[in-house]
Amino acid sequence: MLDYEKQAAIYDATRGGVPRAEAAAGAVLGLIPRPARTLLDIGCGTGLVTARYTGRPGLRVLGVDAALAMARLAAGRVGPGIVQGDVRRLPFATASLDAVTAVWVLHLLPDAPAVIAECARVLRPGGVLVTTVDKDAGHDVGSDVDALLAPFRTREAYDAEQRVVRQAAAHGLRPAGGARFAGHGQGRTPRDLAARIAAGEFASALALRDGDTKALTGALAALPEQDTARPDPLYRLLALVKDFKDFKNFKDFKDSPTAAAR
Numbered sequence: 001m002l003d004y005e006k007q008a009a010i011y012d013a014t015r016g017g018v019p020r021a022e023a024a025a026g027a028v029l030g031l032i033p034r035p036a037r038t039l040l041d042i043g044c045g046t047g048l049v050t051a052r053y054t055g056r057p058g059l060r061v062l063g064v065d066a067a068l069a070m071a072r073l074a075a076g077r078v079g080p081g082i083v084q085g086d087v088r089r090l091p092f093a094t095a096s097l098d099a100v101t102a103v104w105v106l107h108l109l110p111d112a113p114a115v116i117a118e119c120a121r122v123l124r125p126g127g128v129l130v131t132t133v134d135k136d137a138g139h140d141v142g143s144d145v146d147a148l149l150a151p152f153r154t155r156e157a158y159d160a161e162q163r164v165v166r167q168a169a170a171h172g173l174r175p176a177g178g179a180r181f182a183g184h185g186q187g188r189t190p191r192d193l194a195a196r197i198a199a200g201e202f203a204s205a206l207a208l209r210d211g212d213t214k215a216l217t218g219a220l221a222a223l224p225e226q227d228t229a230r231p232d233p234l235y236r237l238l239a240l241v242k243d244f245k246d247f248k249n250f251k252d253f254k255d256s257p258t259a260a261a262r
Helices: 017-029 068-078 112-122 144-152 161-169 190-198 212-221 250-254 257-261
Strands: 038-042 060-065 082-084 097-102 123-133 173-182 234-242
Touching: 017 173, 017 234, 038 112, 060 068, 068 082, 097 112, 112 123, 112 161, 112 173, 123 161, 123 173, 144 212, 161 173, 161 234, 190 212
Parallel strands: 038 060, 038 097, 060 082, 097 123
Antiparallel strands: 123 234, 173 234
């Protein structure tokens, strides 16, 4: 996994910057019911996405990230509601929040079930968890790069939708909608991808045995247009509502974009 303390200073520039953040935030907010008054963004990183949630009137936005350098940048954008912390042990009271968001987080975590359990714990009945699912699969846009990666892709990612739904159900969370958004500026070039694979950045996405890394990076280096980005990925969001049968404001939720987006 990347060292996010070191990545903080360059993270936004290498991850699509403002266009990607705006696309993500817009899609997420479309899945947050209007009555929500508190939103916690876990793994908030630099806060580039998180800060865009603050544009909704009446919504108090909080964030937590394990990397101190990331949390400091996020606090500069969002304010004092950002804390450094462990997403497996959230520093929030049980049943205290209306919404939790996890964008580009679960795919990195072997202990994703513990994180989902924590999200469920801090949500009130009727609260919503919105998370990206199948993140790495979103990069499969049918390019020549994807054809080379296909044999090595992890068969069931930590954030595979069926896996997340199964784990969430154990904590009273049920699917309630979804959305898609483009990962602007995230189209991969063969040269950059080969370098990142060689550096071990795709440990959770690719199952590489002895010799596979060298073979794969060599094949990527042989592709034409080494510095031409392939098409942008298309990411998916899943909304899960807690204790839906007990949600007193069911009409508000039913009429929100969440119910129709999937």
